[in-house]
Amino acid sequence: MANHQWQLGLVQGTGHDDPEAALAAMESGIREAAGQGADLVLLPELHNGPYFCQTEDPTVFDRAEPVPGPTTQRLGRVAAETGTVIVGSVFEHRAPGLAHNTAVVLDRDGSLAGTYRKMHIPDDPGYYEKFYFTPGDTGFRPVETSLGRLGVLVCWDQWFPEAARLMAMAGAEILLYPTAIGSDPRDDAAEQARQIEAWQTVQRGHAVANGLPLAACNRVGHEPDPAGGPGIDFWGRSFVCGPQGEWLEQPGGSSTGVRVVPVSRRRSEEVRRMWPFFRDRRVDAYADLVKRWRDDTV
Template sequence: MKSKLIVSAVQQPCNEDRQTNLEFSIEKIHEAAAAGADLAVLPELHLGPYFCQNEDHNTFSLAQPIPGPTTEVLSAVAKKLEIVIVSTIFEERAPGLYHNTAVVFDKDGSIAGKYRKMHIPDDPGFYEKYYFTPGDIGFKPIQTSIGKLGVLICWDQWFPEAARLMALAGAELLIYPTAIGWDPLDTPEEHKRQLDAWITVQRAHAVANGIPVISCNRIGFEKAPDSDKGINFWGNSFIAGPQGEIITHASESEIKLLTADLDSSRVERVRRIWPYLRDRRIDDYGDLTKRFID
């Protein structure tokens, strides 16, 4: 990783049309570049409202190829501003085959790589299995001019196996574009428990792997189609260091550009005093490949 790195995450609402949301994201990327950032991370599926609250085959018309119209725009922005960008796009790979895909643009405007979401939820309000085929690229960091980025997406962030495999493959940052929120019908106590769990599990990935984490969420209430129900996206984007310490954090509702300075030499020091990779008992972990141990 570049020895001194300035990273940013854009916490924004995504409840307008595609062009409006994209222009808003680009405006914030410009702000990040003006602040000297090497990297700008956008929320999951930032081009529009979270469409997985119901199942509607007409929604597949929102998908686009990679490369495609949005990647062309963001490639030009990355090149102009000389900044690495992480965006997630509803990818049409082929007719009838769709993915939730993160695209990484390098500073020269090229597509450095992509990651297709591996863990696909299917819960009330989050009917992603209807829309997304699980990824087939695997947990492979994306090499960029600023280092190897371990990009994962939303539901992936709850799985320690995903974070570990990225770290074992050389990821120097863990990056989680996210769209997660509360059911407004749940109690305030349940809201707090869910949010605390979400922050804690990602900080734990930083600790267990000795590398920083960037978690970037959207904000605002988004009504479900043909219903009075919806999701209140809880924001709380944050950047954490290699010991899980919170460097910068946003509230549940503010539009905010989070920016943090990262030092790769500190990652090295942390891994020397907490040598998890050295002490892993890989000879006894075979059962991790089983669904359940009876």
């Protein structure tokens, strides 16, 4: 292993109505992170504009673009210029009426190293993603890059231990989550605090259970509902944790910004030797996990 650690940059950003301004802000953040030594940069989910899934609007499909396409070409140029691997997010137009929420990975030479199409698609008040996104079909497979095997998942995927486990089983060296999550402004402070703690805790659990470092890069700021609803207060609070769930970078605040965090590539080997959860799985006894529910009472 030539490089024993990543310098992981998180670009915590807000939604812009203008796609050009949104992508320019991400590009600026990538360059800032690279200037601080980052060789791997993680962006938020759907960073090219506002979080449009608060309403169901057929005209929004006009925002979708192919992969490869304009965003991957532009991020690829930035990756090559800065020598970074970039994990970005695209509203992917695959065919007429068929779109995905797709993470894209650009390698340090500017090439498209791979993609991951979001598998778990929410359909909740304020998050009407099933109207726009077809569930992914790329499977839970890491993307091979010049910096190693990246286990890229997207937002709602972060609540499912199965997704993290399958990425780990396929040899992912780190779990990376572009994210867009927040609270209803009508929720009281105690409820919002519980939501944020749950979000952090479940992901730290994935790190512990799989012996892997993990990072989540979230949107930040209030985004209004075009239909006149309460909108969403995106939390920000992007973070990085190690393979024992330890904070490598404490959750950030609720403002835009860039942080660069050193992440060891050796630590997983050390932790899995001493805390061998991954080794001791009883894979012969888990067949029922592929069922929706167990109806037997025995």
